[in-house]
Amino acid sequence: MEIAIISGKGGTGKSSISAAFATLIGQPVVLADCDVDAANLHILFTPTHEEEQVYIAGQTAIIDYSICTHCGICMDYCRFDAIHSMDGKITISETSCDGCHLCARVCPHGAITMVDNDKSRMYSGAFRNGRMVYGRLAPGEENSGKLVNMVRDKAKAIAKDYNLENIIIDGPPGIGCAVISSITGTNHVVVVTEPTLSGLHDLKRALEIVEKFSLKAWVIINKYDLNDDMSRLIEQHCHEKGIPLAGKLPFNPSVVEAMVNLKSIIEWQPQSEFSRQIGAIWNTITQSK
C-alpha cells in the first residue's frame, strides 16, 4: 500500500508526521522522501548509502564562442527570454534556459550544444525501521516530478524485494508537478494542515488536486488547538467536501524536541498520548475500506 503525505502549505508538520508513521513499532516500511527540493528525513534517519543514481534534470544550452558569429538567430527563436545580445555579444542565461534544444537546432553554424543537468541524485539504503529512498534535486533544477517518479519506482521495487507491505511517501509542499507525481496512483493521500487562514486556503487547493486525480483523501489537522475556530472551519470544509478527518493533533513542543534529538516523536516518546494518537490515525487510514 502506498500512502502519500502532502500539505499544500509548507511547515504544517508533514515530515514530522511522515517520520512518525515510518517508525510505528512492529512494522518495517519503505520510506520515500519525495520532497526532493528540500529532502529532510535522511537527517533524522541517517540511512546507509547503498545505492546512488544520477538523475538528469533536463538540459542547458551552451555557446561555443570560437564558432558563434553572434548573428542572433537563436535569440529570435528562444521563447524563454534566455538569450540576450549585449554590445553585439550573444549570451545564454543558465537560469532562464529551459533546455528545449531549439536554439541549438536553428543555429546555422552549429555553435550551440546541449549539456545534461546531471547534478541531481537519488539515494537508497537501510534505516532503522526498514528501507529508505530519497531524491536530491540540485539547486535551480526543474522537472522535479520526474525525480519523484524515479524515487517512487525505486521504492516500489524495494518493497517487492524486501517483502515490505507499506510505502510511506513524504511529498513536497505546493500543488505543482512534484506533488502530482507524489500522489498519482497511491492508495491514500493524507493532507496535513494547520488551523491558519493560509493553511485553510492551501488545503482547499491541495484537496482540489487530489480530487482531480480521483484519489482517496484524508485530512489531519495538526496543532489544532492553536486556533479552535479555524480548526472548526477546516472540519466544516472537509465535511462539506465529504473528505474524512483522520484525526486532530494538538500543538506539542516535544515534536521539535524529538527532531532536535534526531528522532521521530514515536521514538522519542513512545508511551505518550500524542504517539498513541498518531498510531490511531494510522490505523484509521490503513484499516479503512
Next chain:
Amino acid sequence: MISIDPIKIAIASGKGGTGKTLVATSLFYALQRERIEATLVDCDAEEPNVMSFFQGQLEKSAEVMQRVPVIDENKCTYCGKCHEYCNYKAIFILPPMKVIKVMEDLCHGCGACTVACEYGAIVEKDVSLGQVNQYAVSENSKIIESRMNVGVYSPVRVIKAAINESNNHRVVIMDSPPGTSCPFIQTVARADFVILVTEPTPFGLSDLKQSVETLKTMGKSCGVIINRAGLGNDAIYGYLHDQGIPLLLEIPFDREIASAYSKGKIVAAEKRYLQTLLLTVFNIIVKKYGNSHHQR
C-alpha cells in the same frame, strides 16, 4: 511621501512554513505605515495567500498563457520530426498506425515542433496557466499576486509574469516560493538582496544551508531572520557565524504571534515592536543594496 532608492528584496526560505509570508506581510505593512511607496509580489504561485492578509481593490488581472501545438491530421505525414525535436517528450507518435497526439501537460511551449514541421501541419493555441492580479491596497502600495491554475505542472511562467509586472515599481518585496528549485531561482534572480527566513531546528538548518549555497553560486547577497527563536536548538547560530552571514532579526516563538497569524492578522500590526525592527532592517538593506549605490 518619502522617496527611497529603488530596491527589490526577496523573502525566501528553503523549508516551507518558516514564516516567509509572516515576514513579507509584516515588512510590507510597516512600509505602508511609513507611507513608503511599495509593492508586494506574491511569487508563491502554487499557494498564493498574501491577499488573505490585506483588503484591496483589484486593478488589473491578466491571464498568463502558454502556446501548445495543435496538429492538423489532414496535413500531417507522420514523419516524426516534431517528435524528434520535442525535448519534453510531449508528442506521442505511432506512424504505422497513423496516430499522433500532443500531451499538453508535458508541453513547455518552446515552439520547436512548429519549426520542425515541414508540412505546415502544426498551428498553436493558447492555454491558460494562471493569472497575475494587481491590487491597490492603499494610496501608494500595491500587491501583485501570481496564481497558478490547479493542475498546471510548473508555476515558473506565472511567477515570471508577476515579477515583470513589478519592473518599474520602486520598492518591491517578493514573497518567494519555498525550496531552491526553479521557482525560487526565478524569484531571487531579480532581487538585490534576499532575506532567508528559517527556524532553529535541524530541518530548518539543513534547508537554510542549501539556500545559502544556491545564493552563493548566483552571487546574491543574503541575510537571515530566525523565526520561532527559542524553539529548537542553537546549531544555526554557529553556522551563521562561521559563514559570516548577518543575522538580521530574531522573532521569538510566541503563542500570541502564532494565534494572530492563524486568524489572518498581520503580525506586525499586533506586535508594534516588529514594525520598528523590520524598518530598521529594511533601511540598512536599502542603504547598502539600494540602486543609487549599487549596480544591478
